[in-house]
Amino acid sequence: xxxxxxxxxxxxxxxxxxxxxxxxxxxxxxxxxxxxxxxxxxxxxxxxxxxxxxxxxxxxxxxxxxxxxxxxxxxxxxxxxxxxxxxxxxxxxxxxxxxxxxxxxxxxxxxxxxxxxxxxxxxxxxxxxxxxxxxxxxxxxxxxxxxxxxxx
Amino acid sequence: xxxxxxxxxxxxxxxxxxxxxxxxxxxxxxxxxxxxxxxxxxxxxxxxxxxxxxxxxxxxxxxxxxxxxxxxxxxxxxxxxxxxxxxxxxxxxxxxxxxxxxxxxxxxxxxxxxxxxxxxxxxxxxxxxxxxxxxxxxxxxxxxxxxxxxxxxxxxxxxxxxxxxxxxxxxxxxxxxxxxxxxxxxxxxxxxxxxxxxxxxxxxxxxxxxxxxxxxxxxxxxxxxxxxxxxxxxxxxxxxxxxxxxxxxxxxxxxxxxxxxxxxxxxxxxxxxxxxxxxxxxxxxxxxxxxxxxxxxxxxxxxxxxxxxxxxxxxxxxxxxxxxxxxxxxxxxxxxxxxxxxxxxxxxxxxxxxxxxxxxxxxxxxxxxxxxxxxxxxxxxxxxxxxxxxxxxxxxxxxxxxxxxxxxxxxxxxxxxxxxxxxxxxxxxxxxxxxxxxxxxxxxxxxxxxxxxxxxxxxxxxxxxxxxxxxxxxxxxxxxxxxxxxxxxxxxxxxxxxxxxxxxxxxxxxxxxxxxxxxxxxxxxxxxxxxxxxxxxxxxxxxxxxxxxxxxxxxxxxxxxxxxxxxxxxxxxxxxxxxxxxxxxxxxxxxxxxxxxxxxxxxxxxxxxxxxxxxxxxxxxxxxxxxxxxxxxxxxxxxxxxxxxxxxxxxxxxxxxxxxxxxxxxxxxxxxxxxxxxxxxxxxxxxxxxxxxxxxxxxxxxxxxxxxxxxxxxxxxxxxxxxxxxxxxxxxxxxxxxxxxxxxxxxxxxxxxxxxxxxxxxxxxxxxxxxxxxxxxxxxxxxxxxxxxxxxxxxxxxxxxxxxxxxxxxx
Numbered sequence: 007x008x009x010x011x012x013x014x015x016x017x018x019x020x021x022x023x024x025x026x027x028x029x030x031x032x033x034x035x036x037x038x039x040x041x042x043x044x045x046x047x048x049x050x051x052x053x054x055x056x057x058x059x060x061x062x063x064x065x066x067x068x069x070x071x072x073x074x075x076x077x078x079x080x081x082x083x084x085x086x087x088x089x090x091x092x093x094x095x096x097x098x099x100x101x102x103x104x105x106x107x108x109x110x111x112x113x114x115x116x117x118x119x120x121x122x123x124x125x126x127x128x129x130x131x132x133x134x135x136x137x138x139x140x141x142x143x144x145x146x147x148x149x150x151x152x153x154x155x156x157x158x
Numbered sequence: 159x160x161x162x163x164x165x166x167x168x169x170x171x172x173x174x175x176x177x178x179x180x181x182x183x184x185x186x187x188x189x190x191x192x193x194x195x196x197x198x199x200x201x202x203x204x205x206x207x208x209x210x211x212x213x214x215x216x217x218x219x220x221x222x223x224x225x226x227x228x229x230x231x232x233x234x235x236x237x238x239x240x241x242x243x244x245x246x247x248x249x250x251x252x253x254x255x256x257x258x259x260x261x262x263x264x265x266x267x268x269x270x271x272x273x274x275x276x277x278x279x280x281x282x283x284x285x286x287x288x289x290x291x292x293x294x295x296x297x298x299x300x301x302x303x304x305x306x307x308x309x310x311x312x313x314x315x316x317x318x319x320x321x322x323x324x325x326x327x328x329x330x331x332x333x334x335x336x337x338x339x340x341x342x343x344x345x346x347x348x349x350x351x352x353x354x355x356x357x358x359x360x361x362x363x364x365x366x367x368x369x370x371x372x373x374x375x376x377x378x379x380x381x382x383x384x385x386x387x388x389x390x391x392x393x394x395x396x397x398x399x400x401x402x403x404x405x406x407x408x409x410x411x412x413x414x415x416x417x418x419x420x421x422x423x424x425x426x427x428x429x430x431x432x433x434x435x436x437x438x439x440x441x442x443x444x445x446x447x448x449x450x451x452x453x454x455x456x457x458x459x460x461x462x463x464x465x466x467x468x469x470x471x472x473x474x475x476x477x478x479x480x481x482x483x484x485x486x487x488x489x490x491x492x493x494x495x496x497x498x499x500x501x502x503x504x505x506x507x508x509x510x511x512x513x514x515x516x517x518x519x520x521x522x523x524x525x526x527x528x529x530x531x532x533x534x535x536x537x538x539x540x541x542x543x544x545x546x547x548x549x550x551x552x553x554x555x556x557x558x559x560x561x562x563x564x565x566x567x568x569x570x571x572x573x574x575x576x577x578x579x580x581x582x583x584x585x586x587x588x589x590x591x592x593x594x595x596x597x598x599x600x601x602x603x604x605x606x607x608x609x610x611x612x613x614x615x616x617x618x619x620x621x622x623x624x625x626x627x628x629x630x631x632x633x634x635x636x637x638x639x640x641x642x643x644x645x646x647x648x649x650x651x652x653x654x655x656x657x658x659x660x661x662x663x664x665x666x667x668x669x670x671x672x673x674x675x676x677x678x679x680x681x682x683x684x685x686x687x688x689x690x691x692x693x694x695x696x697x698x699x700x701x702x703x704x705x706x707x708x709x710x711x712x713x714x715x716x717x718x719x720x721x722x723x724x725x726x727x728x729x730x731x732x733x734x735x736x737x738x739x740x741x742x743x744x745x746x747x748x749x750x751x752x753x754x755x756x757x758x759x760x761x762x763x764x765x766x767x768x769x770x771x772x773x774x775x776x777x778x779x780x781x782x783x784x785x786x787x788x789x790x791x792x793x794x795x796x797x798x799x800x801x802x803x804x805x806x807x808x809x810x811x812x813x814x815x816x817x818x819x820x821x822x823x824x825x826x827x828x829x830x831x832x833x834x835x836x837x838x839x840x841x842x843x844x845x846x847x848x849x850x851x852x853x854x855x856x857x858x859x860x861x862x863x864x865x866x867x868x869x870x871x872x873x874x875x876x877x878x879x880x881x882x883x884x885x886x887x888x889x890x891x892x893x894x895x896x897x898x899x900x901x902x903x904x905x906x907x908x909x910x911x912x913x914x915x916x917x918x919x920x921x922x923x924x925x926x927x928x929x930x931x932x933x934x935x936x937x938x939x940x941x942x943x944x945x946x947x948x949x950x951x952x953x954x955x956x957x958x959x960x961x962x963x964x965x966x967x968x969x
Contacts, residue, residue, distance in 0.1 A: 039910065046796065088589065140770075148574070148580075151572060151573075156290040
């Protein structure tokens, strides 16, 4: 059973997203809303990762060796300026999207394995990831015209 | 005669539930004048607070010589606020701007209108040339102009320049009111009426020191409290304000924890069965999620978070849960605090779950902080679109495009209009290159003032300031345009409870000062803005023409003015919108049938996630099938962006005194008002003061991560661990060479609510230390209002003396 691998993938994706949210918060502290909400969402990712841990442990015994190329690297550090902000938010968006689809995949597996606890966890968390995507999209929509068309 | 400095609220005229509020006409005339000395009276309403009190301006010899309340008006029934009685004198101040000024190196020099406007227009045309030119313009306006002026400015911005970068200082005072009304009920628009005070059996004041911010509304509440069968009263405020002292129950919550309190109160109301299941079923959405979330806030947890007694949380819930006609009023203690929109929506929730909306006595005031803030919102001179339209609804934008005869895509609608703090951020980054500030003073009123001054001083930012005086902001401008004010120009404006008043020109403005409307129209003419057919975009020449055009813009929208004319506003009482063919005499209360403005084609927003501000899309909104039902929004409590730490162990909150308005541009120039509260002070709890070795009158330093100020200490009833500073005091009346830091906003944090984008002025971590001994001289804080000292303190009472004698009588 390969579920443990996907739980590991999602867990690491949440940990990475938390870390990236914190880095973006720090790099763009002059954008107070970005700083505050990124810090807030980092905590949300921490909580998601924490909730996944018991399930990763539960299914790890049945897992074969971890396959190659399971994890992906979506974030290599922050940038500066208006365009940099947009680009950093885009990185966060892609990372949150990875979490979003991974919740869907793990949720499907939870149905398959008839694990009601895991399903409840997925259902509790996936909505919060969806809100992260939505917030990032709203913020980028607001910033894009000024960054791409107006700024020198 | 009555000294309305010593007694801002005047004599009581008690009345009982369902009775008409008795008339009491307040009057103040200059010197020894009597009504016989008055040549004529010009009709108007108050511009020095947000209550909308109607008055007549006395004119003699071509000068304003006093004011009198209008007995016929539904809002004040003749009463006036002390700021109105005395504040008009500022119009005559010798330092009024009478000629335009332009920058010449480090000086501002007088010039003529052609030169000043020529500079503004030349820079505008230069910036507008090329792709993205619209994005170099930012407009920061106010809540103190007239409807006609805002609408004109809105059209200039949206259809002339095509920029979304326009907001008002209403962002600081009333953005959360609008956001909470939209989120709960679908559109902006106050459900209640001031007459709800006449009928209610309980009044809950949520972060609202109404006694000092809207004195006439407080008179109405006090008159009910002194009459038969008075309403119960609940106050939520960290300070011992006059409201808190009057209330039957005062919850002095820790700043920034309103959300936890509201969740706890809603939990009690629901668990004890004090809600109305039929109303909830028929008229609301989201009850199950509300129950799920508030379930986590038992009184003991609320007591821990908010630092109040659990038993008091239960008592408050009982007061709210067992009354029959509940009136709520909300202001800056919620709007400028942590989780502002969510907490204000929770007040709406209390009314929705109890079915306390849309009938006499059962009302909500999501208040405004400024006299014409309602119009900034309605006309789209702030972060809203004209006629309370939805920026994300293509049909709404198409309506505006038809009305203005421009292409749909001329009007920016790719995102919500840019909020004030973001406008200043773009200016800081250099992408906004022209910032036009009208009738507001951000160099004193925005958070983190050293940053704001730095932005305004940037050489590459062209700053236009339109004002009455050389304010702290105007000092930093490239062009200063001298404006006419209240009493010197004609226009209309609208109170919190949707009452529209006319304000007539009584006298000519001084020197070459011009009405704000004329300045905007002049700019539009010089810029030669054109519509789709090549005709002038803006063809209006005076306020009544603009009002008639605005009526068409408002037609069919919640703020429908189509049945109102200047003629109808003259002579009688103000009229409440909507006023149209169906409601020819206006509308006292909204949502009387429990049907809300949440229809997807009609609503002003498709909704936002209250924790992050994430925007929902039209399909997502439609899928909720609101069908005229209101939304019960709920979020969990989250701590504020800034909490005390070792270095800054105390919490700062800021606010108003009854004697001053905003940055004292006018009230600081009215002798009676200014003498009552001439200088900044800091309020401390006696226990904190004792620990810090501070006594009444000592000079105290207050510092935050942003800056530091000095103020003399008033020991009073504020909650322990919290200090209060009035935000009125800037620097215009200090010697430029010897300015000592005293503006509260040197300390406040640049942070805002995720939904309303209103800055969080009420929660900043600060350190407090004694700087110098007061040698027994008390602080300059008034003894009236929130700064009232304890009874045993040896502090002389605040009085106005002979110069403040006003008349007040029942007619």
